[in-house]
Amino acid sequence: MRTVTRFPCNVVEEPDAGIVLSDGCRLSARIWRPADGPPVPAILEFIPYRKRDGTAARDALIHPYLAGHGYACLRVDLRGSGDSGGLLEDEYSARELADACAVIAWAAAQPWCSGAVGMMGKSWGGFNALQTAALRPPALKAVISVMATADRFADDIHFKGGALLGENFGWASTMLAYSARPADPALRADWRADWLRRLEALPFLAPVWTSHQTRDAYWRHGSVCEDWTAITVPVLYVAGWADNYMNAAEALVANLRAPVQAVIGPWVHQYPHMATPGPRIGFLQLALRWWDRWLKNMSNGAEDDPLWRVFVPVADRPDASARQRAGRWIAAGRGSGGPVPQRRLALALSPGGMLGGPGGATGAIVRSPQHLGLFAGEFFPMGPEGEMAGDQRHDDALSCRFDTAPLGEGLDLFGRPVLTLRLAADRPKATLIARLCAVAPDGASLRLSHGVLNLCHRNGADAPAPLIPGETVTVRLPLDLMAAHVPRGHRLRLALSTAYWPFVWPQPFAATLALAEGALDLPHLDGPVAGWDPPGPEAGPPWRHRRLSPARSARRIETDLLPGRHALVIESDSGDAEDLAHGLIAGEAVSERWEIAADDPLSAAAAIRWEQRLARGDWRVRIVTETGMTATGETLRMTARVTAFEGGAQVFRRDWDETVPRTFV
Numbered sequence: 288m289r290t291v292t293r294f295p296c297n298v299v300e301e302p303d304a305g306i307v308l309s310d311g312c313r314l315s316a317r318i319w320r321p322a323d324g325p326p327v328p329a330i331l332e333f334i335p336y337r338k339r340d341g342t343a344a345r346d347a348l349i350h351p352y353l354a355g356h357g358y359a360c361l362r363v364d365l366r367g368s369g370d371s372g373g374l375l376e377d378e379y380s381a382r383e384l385a386d387a388c389a390v391i392a393w394a395a396a397q398p399w400c401s402g403a404v405g406m407m408g409k410s411w412g413g414f415n416a417l418q419t420a421a422l423r424p425p426a427l428k429a430v431i432s433v434m435a436t437a438d439r440f441a442d443d444i445h446f447k448g449g450a451l452l453g454e455n456f457g458w459a460s461t462m463l464a465y466s467a468r469p470a471d472p473a474l475r476a477d478w479r480a481d482w483l484r485r486l487e488a489l490p491f492l493a494p495v496w497t498s499h500q501t502r503d504a505y506w507r508h509g510s511v512c513e514d515w516t517a518i519t520v521p522v523l524y525v526a527g528w529a530d531n532y533m534n535a536a537e538a539l540v541a542n543l544r545a546p547v548q549a550v551i552g553p554w555v556h557q558y559p560h561m562a563t564p565g566p567r568i569g570f571l572q573l574a575l576r577w578w579d580r581w582l583k584n585m586s587n588g589a590e591d592d593p594l595w596r597v598f599v600p601v602a603d604r605p606d607a608s609a610r611q612r613a614g615r616w617i618a619a620g621r622g623s624g625g626p627v628p629q630r631r632l633a634l635a636l637s638p639g640g641m642l643g644g645p646g647g648a649t650g651a652i653v654r655s656p657q658h659l660g661l662f663a664g665e666f667f668p669m670g671p672e673g674e675m676a677g678d679q680r681h682d683d684a685l686s687c688r689f690d691t692a693p694l695g696e697g698l699d700l701f702g703r704p705v706l707t708l709r710l711a712a713d714r715p716k717a718t719l720i721a722r723l724c725a726v727a728p729d730g731a732s733l734r735l736s737h738g739v740l741n742l743c744h745r746n747g748a749d750a751p752a753p754l755i756p757g758e759t760v761t762v763r764l765p766l767d768l769m770a771a772h773v774p775r776g777h778r779l780r781l782a783l784s785t786a787y788w789p790f791v792w793p794q795p796f797a798a799t800l801a802l803a804e805g806a807l808d809l810p811h812l813d814g815p816v817a818g819w820d821p822p823g824p825e826a827g828p829p830w831r832h833r834r835l836s837p838a839r840s841a842r843r844i845e846t847d848l849l850p851g852r853h854a855l856v857i858e859s860d861s862g863d864a865e866d867l868a869h870g871l872i873a874g875e876a877v878s879e880r881w882e883i884a885a886d887d888p889l890s891a892a893a894a895i896r897w898e899q900r901l902a903r904g905d906w907r908v909r910i911v912t913e914t915g916m917t918a919t920g921e922t923l924r925m926t927a928r929v930t931a932f933e934g935g936a937q938v939f940r941r942d943w944d945e946t947v948p949r950t951f952v
Contacts, residue, residue, distance in 0.1 A: 288560060288567065289825040294355025296321035302869070303370060303474045306363065306393050308386060315370035315474065316390075319350045320359035320399055328403040328428075328582035329359040329394040333387050333419075334412040335368035335375060335462075339471050340873035340901070343866060348561065348826035352571050355827070358578060359399055363390055367485060370470045374488045377495065378462075379415055379439075379509040387415055388424040395426035402426060403582045407574065409433035409558055410532075410667070418509045421517035429581035430518075431574055433525040434532040434556055434667070437542075440506035440748055442534050444666050445496050448764070449744030449751060450718045451952040453789040453881065454666040456893055456925065459493035460914040464875075464897030466490075467910045467929055471871055473903070479933075482908075486931055486939045493916070493925045494945040500952055502748035512538060521546035521590075523577045525570070527554030527562065528600065529675050531666045533768045537703065540620075546581075546590055551770070552598045553612040555675065556667035560824035563671045564609040566598070569822030594620025595627060596819050599699060599770045599812075602725035602777060605733040607664060607677035614772065617701075617812075618819035628814030629702060634691065634779075636708075636805040642689035642781050646804060651687050653710075653719070653783045653800040656885040658853035659685040660720075660787035661844050663737075672859070673842040679724050679732035679782070686782035687802075690726065698773045702810025704736055704766040706781070709803040711760070715753035716951070717742045717798035720787040721764055723807075724780040725773045732780060735773075738766035739791055743951045751951045759803055781807055786888075789855055789881035793888035795920040795949060835872065836862040852890070854882040863900060872902040892917050908933050922946040 304316040317338045321327055330353060336342045342362070350360035366386055367375030376382060391404045404426045406416040413435030420430050436442040444454040466489055469482035499505040507513050522543060526533040528551065536549040550573065554562035559570040580589035600614035619627040636651070637644030662682050668674035706721050722737045743751040745762045754760070773779065785798055840859040846852070856879070863874035876898045884890035892915070899910040909932040916925050924946045931939040 289823065290828055291352060291825050292828055294352070296324065296355050296357050298322065298351055298354045306390055308389050312366055312373040313371065314363055314366060314386065314390065316361050316363040317346070318359060318361050319354035321354065321357060326399055326401040327357050327359050328405065328578065329361060329400045330405045330407060330578065331361045331363065331387070331390060331394060332408045332412050333363050333365060333390060333406070333415055334408055335365040335465065336411070337369040337468065338362045338364055339370055339474070340866065340871055341369070341465070344830040345558065345561065347828065347830040349558070349571065352827035353575065353578070356575055359394070361390070361394055368466060370474045372481065374485065375466055375490070377490060377492060378411065379418055381508070384415065384418055384422060387419040388422055391419070391424045391426050403428045405429045405431070405578055405582050407431040407433070410435060410556065414509070417511050417518065417522070420520050420522070421511050421514065423517070423519060427520060429521045429577065431523045431525070431577060433558060434527060434530050436532055436535045437510065437512040437538045439510045440502040442532065447791070448739040449741030449748050449951065450739045451497065451500070451792040452666060453792055453893065455496050456493050456914070456916045457879070457895065459491065459496060460895040460897065460912065463489060463491055463914065463927060463929065464899055464910065464912040467912060467931065468899050468901060469908060472906060473869060473871070483939065486929065486941065489929060489941070491925070491927045491943045491945070493914070494947050497923055497925070497947045500950050501751055512542070515542040516544060518543055519545050521577070521581045523573070524549045525559060526551045527556065527559070528598070528770065529553060529555045529564065529668055531767070534703070537768050540594060548592055548594055548596070550596045553600050553614065556669055560826055565611040567824040569824050571826060572822040591621055593618035593819065596821070597701065597770055599701065599772050602733050602735065602771045602773045604727065604731055605676070605678040607673045607675045608671040609675060610671055616819040616821060617816040619816055627701065628812060628816060629810055630813035632809045632811060634807045634809055636689050636781070636802065636807070640689050642691045642779060642807065646806065648804055649802045651802040653687040653785055653802065654797065655784040655786040656685055657786050657793055657797070657883045657888050657891070658788055658885050659784050660790050661853065661855055663787060663790040666790070672840045676734040679722065679734050680730060682722070682784070683724065683732050683780065683782050686722070686784045689781045691779045693728070693776050693778055694773060695775065697775050699812040700735065700773065700810065701770040701812050703768050704810065705808040706738065706764040706766065706805065707761065707808070708764070708805035709759055709761050711757055711801045711803070712742060712754045712798050713756050714796055714798040715756060716794045716796070717754060717800060718785055718791060718794055719762065719764060719800065720784045720791065721766060722782040723766055723769070724782060725771065726778040726780050728776050735771045736766040736769035738764045739787065740764045741951060788883050788891065789893065792952065793883070793891050794952065795888060795918065797886070797888055831867040833865045833867060834862060835865060836874070838862040851885050852882055853885065854880055856880050870903050874900040889918055889920065918949070920949070922948055923952070
């Protein structure tokens with residue numbers, strides 16, 4: 288990544304600008320803007336991840352760069368997070384979105400602002416950018432949303448295909464730890480009283496999220512797919528194939544009436560100019576082109592850029608820590624000269640485990656050991672430390688498999704595969720997981736796409752219904768949006784299972800599925816497609832800091848052969864680092880253990896421990912959160928403990944012990 292040190296504008300920074308809302312709550316903003324000249328448009332990033340320490344490294348690369356090109360950039364801590372006042376209730380609450388509208392109005396009214404505001408963000412910030420756009424605050428003129436979703440029930444970390452995701456508990460544990468940190472005493476004289484109020488009001492969100500097991504009003508709130516016409520401003524959407532937020536690209540492009548474009552690369556859950564696996568691209572240059580067109584009304588032709596700019600990776604060797612992927616960029620739609628030249632190939636599930644042979648009764652049985660899925664990777668991998676999906680051979684061996692013959696010529700895939708099955712279950716509840724893999728001649732198996740369906744949701748997520756044991760039903764399972772070049776000599780594999788631990792929390796009993804027949808509808812490119820040459824990555828000067836202790840991480844699978852238990856163990860410590868601008872020292876550590884017995888879904892157990900550390904001079908605080916999740920046949924139990932220390936003394940402790948009825952999971 289090229290570091291840019293000279294910009295068209297000189298930049299001034301305000302580390303703690305106060306934005307006082309109508310109820311008196313003060314939000315803390317860090318603002319970068321041109322030092323002089325006429326008023327400029329503003330760009331808002333509105334997230335709970337702490338501008339003072341949590342996102343300082345990435346903020347340094349992004350916001351001064353944009354400000355240096357003639358924008359005022361606001362990094363605002365959400366209410367109840369970082370250095371802002373108030374209390375954080377939940378993700379994307381009505382209050383949060385109202386606050387976002389108020390911040391946009393505040394920015395537009397400042398003497399340094401032209402009155403035009405854009406909103407951008409990754410993940411949480413990508414979500415609330417879309418959701419705020421749907422509320423149509425007058426000053427908001429355009430959005431860049433990175434790795435988010437249009438449907439909170441279908442495509443977020445809580446449920447997938449109606450199945451409860453392990454990340455629902457994992458992310459709730461993370462947010463409990465993140466939200467427990469205090470404001471910086473250098474900015475808040477009342478930091479201690481505010482911290483104790485924050486700790487007392489901490490929400491443990493795992494039981495809340497878990498209790499909404501259908502696509503009810505809770506999930507419809509903030510799902511912009513509820514009314515596509517509500518978004519009237521231009522949207523640039525960015526996703527990564529190694530992430531799990533790619534499906535929003537297709538939904539937004541297909542349904543928004545406002546100008547919309549999608550860029551999808553090989554990346555994990557990071558901004559594309561700093562993400563792995565590469566190739567990285569010049570995301571900030573693309574952002575500037577977007578903002579120049581829609582915030583400054585420059586005639587730069589950005590509205591005629593391709594509708595789709597997509598990296599098609601080569602299905603090479605699987606690597607859970609890949610730093611680079613081979614492949615090519617393609618462009619289609621609008622300025623690229625035409626739509627995606629796409630055809631769909633129907634591959635029947637045939638007897639003998641053949642994919643694409645003659646159709647008919649398969650006679651296949653799907654009944655999986657509960658530890659299948661240990662090589663699935665994270666829902667949103669953050670880096671190259673073994674978090675992406677690894678070689679699928681182990682999970683494939685435990686699955687019901689259907690393979691094509693070796694391909695006689697290469698195949699370029701792009702789109703959402705759709706699996707249709709006629710099946711019968713022996714239990715009223717069951718989960719079906721489908722993985723599409725590319726299998727190399729030596730047997731290495733690379734996951735290209737996957738899909739999950741809680742079979743209670745076979746007729747939709749609004750009104751699930753139990754299965755009738757023994758009754759044959761027809762189910763349709765769309766897999767995730769994907770792109771890949773599968774080389775000649777490789778085989779395509781459809782691997783089916785009823786377990787996917789710990790990606791999916793198991794149903795209360797092990798079900799058996801009898802497959803009557805089925806077919807996989809596979810989208811592929813058919814015809815020439817224009818290429819795209821993205822700009823190279825560049826950014827502002829890196830964060831000025833001093834590392835006080837090294838980072839370390841480990842990720843391993845443990846098997847106890849005597850009781851037949853299997854565990855995924857994750858350990859990570861960021862090390863401590865000091866911000867050289869203001870002296871705050873911050874660090875964190877996490878350990879996770881996801882354990883299950885091969886023959887018992889009720890043995891599933893998750894335990895997560897976080898430690899947060901903050902210090903400056905003689906001041907230091909430490910927060911430890913410990914969470915756990917187990918289940919019975921009727922309930923899901925979630926426990927949590929938060930312990931806070933100032934200096935060496937404990938100043939706070941709180942415990943939760945909550946159960947949620949298992950209605951459909």
